[in-house]
Amino acid sequence: MSGVSIAAELPEPRRIIEARDVVLSFGETPALRGATVSAAAGEILAVMGPSGSGKSTLLYCLAGILVPAAGEIWYDGRRVDTLAEPQRSTLRRDRFGFVFQFGQLVPELTAEENVALPLLLGGARRTAALTEARAWLARLGLDGLEERRSGELSGGQAQRVALARALVAEPEILFADEPTGSLDSLTGEHVMNLLTAAAREEGTTVILVTHEPRVAAYADREVIVRDGRVNTLSPDRVAS
């Protein structure tokens, strides 16, 4: 029998996104004071912390929405924080998906048009985009609701439409900021089951900001943000 361990034969997980010593203030108020965190490709990482701890700000920095005053953001071996806004915008559209707590659907559009939006913005033809959107709506149990507008959907249905829209363009990273924050326990659980199942099937990395332990329990690993710094509770999957 050879002395080579099974672990040695497994490929090293690839670090897909990383914040290094990120600092950011809003006016005189510091939000991040040297936050460092990374996620491996395909990992579901929960970012926890009390209100005002900086966890959402960290998500926005990782996603290239906010630019830190100091520190670095890396995505797949590329520096993100030094990119100009148009390049970051393209990166967000092509590589990232987003789910927020409230008000993310365009009220004038139907459910299927909302879901098709990222594909249309990426240059897809309308028919193909709507076909793909309908497939995602069906996958998330929303058959028959394709023509409804957001005002005609329940909170849980609207959140599932938002999830379909976030995943339709097959992003490498899904950023979810309190995705069940406005839902009751049972509906929130349903959304989290769908979100994590879809992410695992697609191999999508998920950065999940939540203050709820029951939501964080869907993740592979959690970190806690406290006073603008990140405390890693369990080991990083990628060796430094």
Place this chain on the structure above:
Amino acid sequence: MLSLMSVPLTLLGLLEREPSHGYDLKRDYDAYFGRSRPLPFGQVYATLGRLARDGKVVISDVAPGEGPDRKRYVITEQGATEVETWLTEPVEPEPHQQTVLFAKVVLALMLGRPAAQYLDTQRAAHLQRMRELTEIKRTGGLVDALLADHALFHLEADLRWIDLTAARLDALAEAIRS
């Protein structure tokens, strides 16, 4: 009231702070951990006797007179190691463990140990258990899911207590010092 298993370790922790007589140990124990149910003297001395038998404490001196309270107990290296291990390891993540956690936090602050770190370790253990229960819900039937839910809600309550205590550590340390 702490569980029976925690009483010897808590007394050992109090002894690590300073060598004490049985009476002083009971007074401190009741003040911090036995408010609703003070520790009987008999249990204090029986526990100290077992700890001495097992080499975790020694008797440093005996004052003249009769009775067990003449003895002054000192923690041994073996006893201190046991306290260290107990403080560092997370409690089994089952619901209703706040009293043991509370004892650990208070003792850690008394002994100048990293109480916040212990709370973080406990938080991680709780979240790991919650992940396991979530997986049971995902793969099991409705009965499994309902049982897992019951445990999840209680563990979540523990976590809220952990977060609140972590936010109040400075105030608690101040209260213990005064």
